[in-house]
Amino acid sequence: MAPGQMAARLTDGEVLPGLRLVTLPMGVQDVVTLTGSFYAGDTFSPTGQRATAEVTAAMLDKGSERRDKFEIGAALESVGASISFSSDDYRINFNARCLKADIPLVVELLAEQLRLPAFHAKDVASLQKRAEANLQRQGESTDEQARIAFSQHLYPDTHPNYVPSIEDQMADIKAVTPNHLKAFHLAHYGLGNMQIAVTGDIDRAILEEQFKAHFGDWPSVEVTPRPLDDMRASTNGSGGTHFVTMAEKTSVDLILGMAVGIDREHVDYRPLMMASFILGGNFSARLMATIRDEAGLTYGIGSSLGGASDGKDGYWTIYATFAPDLLEQGRAATMEQFEKWLSSGATADELAAKKTTITGSYQVGLASTKGVAGALLDIMERGRPLSYLDDYPEEIRALTLEQVNSVIGRYISLDRLTIVAAGSIDADGRPLAGT
Numbered sequence: 327m328a329p330g331q332m333a334a335r336l337t338d339g340e341v342l343p344g345l346r347l348v349t350l351p352m353g354v355q356d357v358v359t360l361t362g363s364f365y366a367g368d369t370f371s372p373t374g375q376r377a378t379a380e381v382t383a384a385m386l387d388k389g390s391e392r393r394d395k396f397e398i399g400a401a402l403e404s405v406g407a408s409i410s411f412s413s414d415d416y417r418i419n420f421n422a423r424c425l426k427a428d429i430p431l432v433v434e435l436l437a438e439q440l441r442l443p444a445f446h447a448k449d450v451a452s453l454q455k456r457a458e459a460n461l462q463r464q465g466e467s468t469d470e471q472a473r474i475a476f477s478q479h480l481y482p483d484t485h486p487n488y489v490p491s492i493e494d495q496m497a498d499i500k501a502v503t504p505n506h507l508k509a510f511h512l513a514h515y516g517l518g519n520m521q522i523a524v525t526g527d528i529d530r531a532i533l534e535e536q537f538k539a540h541f542g543d544w545p546s547v548e549v550t551p552r553p554l555d556d557m558r559a560s561t562n563g564s565g566g567t568h569f570v571t572m573a574e575k576t577s578v579d580l581i582l583g584m585a586v587g588i589d590r591e592h593v594d595y596r597p598l599m600m601a602s603f604i605l606g607g608n609f610s611a612r613l614m615a616t617i618r619d620e621a622g623l624t625y626g627i628g629s630s631l632g633g634a635s636d637g638k639d640g641y642w643t644i645y646a647t648f649a650p651d652l653l654e655q656g657r658a659a660t661m662e663q664f665e666k667w668l669s670s671g672a673t674a675d676e677l678a679a680k681k682t683t684i685t686g687s688y689q690v691g692l693a694s695t696k697g698v699a700g701a702l703l704d705i706m707e708r709g710r711p712l713s714y715l716d717d718y719p720e721e722i723r724a725l726t727l728e729q730v731n732s733v734i735g736r737y738i739s740l741d742r743l744t745i746v747a748a749g750s751i752d753a754d755g756r757p758l759a760g761t
Contacts, residue, residue: 331716332350332716333712333713333715333716333717336348336350337349337530338712341534342517342541343517344516344517344518344519344520344546345520345522345537345541346521346706347522347523347534348521348522348524349533350523350525350528350702351526351528352526354527355527356427356527357423357425358423358426358524358526358527358695359421359525359526359694359695359698360421360422360423360432360522360699361420361421361523361699362420362520362521362523363417363418363419363520364417364515364520364549365416365518365519366379366382366383366417366418366510366514367379367383367413367416367417367418368413368415368486370510370551371510372506372510375501375502375510376490376498377495377498377499377501378506378507379413379418379514381499381502381507382443382507382511382515383411383412384411384413384453385444385445385450385453386411386439386440387439388443388444388446389444389446390438390439390442390444391443393438394444395449398438398439401435406424406425407423407425407431407432408423409422409432410422411439415635415636415638418515426526426529429533433536433539433540434540436540437540437544438540441541441544445507445511447504450503450507454499454500461495461496462492464492465492466572468570468578468579468647468749469579469748471492471570471572472570472579472748473581474489474492475570475746475748476581476643479566479746480584480641480744481557481559481585482559485554485557485558485559486633486636486638487633487639487641514549515547516545517541517546518546521706521707522537523700523702525695525698551637554637554638558585558639559585559587559641561587561639561737561742562742564741565584565741565743566744566745567744567755569748569751570747570749571752571758572750573750574750575650575750576649576650576750577648577649577749578648578649578650578653578747578750579645579646579747579748580644580645580646580647580653580656580657580660580746580747581643582644582660582745583641583644583743584739584742584743584744585639585640585641586631586639586642586737586738587737588634588639588640590631590708594737595634596722597729597730597732598642598733598734600672600680600681600684600725600730601730601731602631602642603629603683603684604667604672604676605664606628606629606630606644607628607629607630607680607683608628610683611628611629611680612663612667613627613628613644614627614628616659617646617663623648623655623659624648627645627646627647627660628646629642629643629644630642635708642737642738646660650750650758651757653747653749653755653757654755654756657745657747657755665740668734668735671727671730671731672727672730674727677725681722681725688718689719692715698715
């Protein structure tokens with residue numbers, strides 16, 4: 327299917343009250359990809375039980391009231407199908423892949439896991455142990471510690487972009503009980519805001535029939551994200567420099583950036599994203615070309631916008647990894663490129679090249695059923711018209727150099743820069759003895 331012609335072949339409709347289904351047949355034989363979501367993510371966890379939503383989602387594939395996890399796994403494996411679950415700040419996400427003939431089985435199992443999770447105490451305890459081990463590994467990661475510290479210097483602890491300390495995350499996980507999970511599931515899981523995209527070799531009539539059969543009597547729930555107005559990051563305050571000491575590390579992770587105060591639907595977001603991509607979005611961007619290729623100071627450096635979905639006021643960062651004894655030199659070189667970008671902006675040649683890169687990457691992503699399904703779900707969640715599937719490349723191509731350069735100074739400033747580094751460095755950023 328040629329790029330720019332997909333939206334015309336989409337079918338959109340509410341199969342059940344609170345269950346929207348968008349389908350797109352694609353030129354593949356037998357393969358079907360399904361992806362969907364609904365509100366029940368981390369921000370909906372009860373006060374004092376921050377890990378409840380995350381653990382609830384993680385328990386969905388650990389067995390249902392009808393079948394244990396081994397029986398479900400065997401049923402899927404027997405037909406070469408898969409179902410997975412995850413959660414983020416706002417949503418529970420589910421993904422499935424199967425052959426066309428196995429849609430009835432996959433929808434049945436998807437509904438069973440979403441509607442009737444078992445929440446067995448032994449499985450909850452096992453998950454908590456695995457989560458604790460994973461958090462312990464993260465606690466030794468310079469990248470993770472830098473990310474945590476950066477988020478905490480920008481956002482209040484009530485904001486979705488705030489990342490709790492490893493110790494607090496462990497305490498949150500340990501505090502969850504099966505009763506907490508059951509209560510959360512009862513209150514937040516159901517129809518009402520479920521959105522599903524299905525692509526591939528599909529028969530929409532069969533899909534609708536199966537969703538009605540397995541989700542038709544699932545009650546609706548009223549779930550609305552709380553406003554962020556009282557907990558946004560300040561975009562007027564000063565930044566600062568902060569060092570996190572971690573002994574016996576071979577590298578230091580550096581993050582510098584600031585809150586930008588806009589989300590991804592803001593008119594300035596796309597040009598700001600492009601400006602940041604020109605600075606450090608890929609291997610041919612300025613930061614990699616200068617700090618890595620020319621100066622040889624790092625293997626990895628880049629810049630990006632983040633934390634700006636679902637109305638969240640996002641942030642902009644430069645991130646890099648240096649050897650402890652190269653941190654000061656690397657930081658100075660990074661600041662030189664940052665200040666040059668801040669004062670002079672992008673060039674016409676850079677903009678033209680990155681437009682080609684971004685639109686090309688997008689179109690490559692739409693070559694697979696998984697890529698198209700993911701793009702469709704993102705559009706649905708954002709409340710965009712489905713024509714955006716075809717329109718996005720044109721939106722990128724329409725960006726002007728004036729638009730891109732004008733937003734840099736509007737949202738990025740030297741005096742608001744927050745700098746965080748984590749690794750084998752002391753409180754002043756100097757390498758620890760022996761590193």
